Amino acid sequence: MSKSENDAFVRQRQQIIISAAKICFSRSGFHGASMADISRESGLGAGQIYRYFESKEFIVSETIKSIATSWRVFLQDNLPKQSSTRDIIDAESPFWQDWPYQDRCLLLEMYSEASRNQSVREVLAQEEQLLIADLEKAFSRQYAQVSPQQRNERIQFLLMLVDGVACRAFGDKNLDHHEQGRINGILTHHLFG
Structure with missing residues (x-):
């Protein structure tokens, strides 16, 4: 995978996570939603999420x-x-x-x-x-x-x-x-x- 393809893939994954986080945060607030909620909503494992974001x-x-x-x-x-x-x-x-x-x-x-x-x-x-x-x-x-x-x-x-x-x-x-x-x-x- 080229660097530009990899960068596009990373941005796509980050967007998936942010979209899932928006759903979770709109339901439970920034402090009420957990990483498990974001993981479930995004369909990505917690380990995968931490590859793209260092913390909640x-x-x-x-x-x-x-x-x-x-x-x-x-x-x-x-x-x-x-x-x-x-x-x-x-x-x-x-x-x-x-x-x-x-x-x-x-x-x-x-x-x-x-x-x-x-x-x-x-x-x-x-x-x-x-x-x-x-x-x-x-x-x-x-x-x-x-x-x-x-x-x-x-x-x-x-x-x-x-x-x-x-x-x-x-x-x-x-x-x-x-x-x-x-x-x-x-x-x-x-x-x-």
């Missing part, structure tokens, strides 16, 4: 990086397309269709872990910086007439909004759509007025 902590770390990157890419792709906050607030709207419930659970677990783990906070901060830079570029093209401060305020507001909605366990089915429209009008006027 390393699997947690790589899983967090994967979740954070996926979250950034999801937001990069979807936030610039939103002209209204209504779809963001409604957890059942088309805005959220490409962000599965399992990933929402993992995101909540990741934010919880960040509250006690400096390295997780650093991963999240790095991904957020990349996201803000990308959103600034997209919004500069989309809202060229708006000041950089107003664009930054919109970005910060949207990030707080999506984080809040993503972290809710259940959506509020009794949302007042008239009130949502009124709030959206105020925000649009304030941020782009």
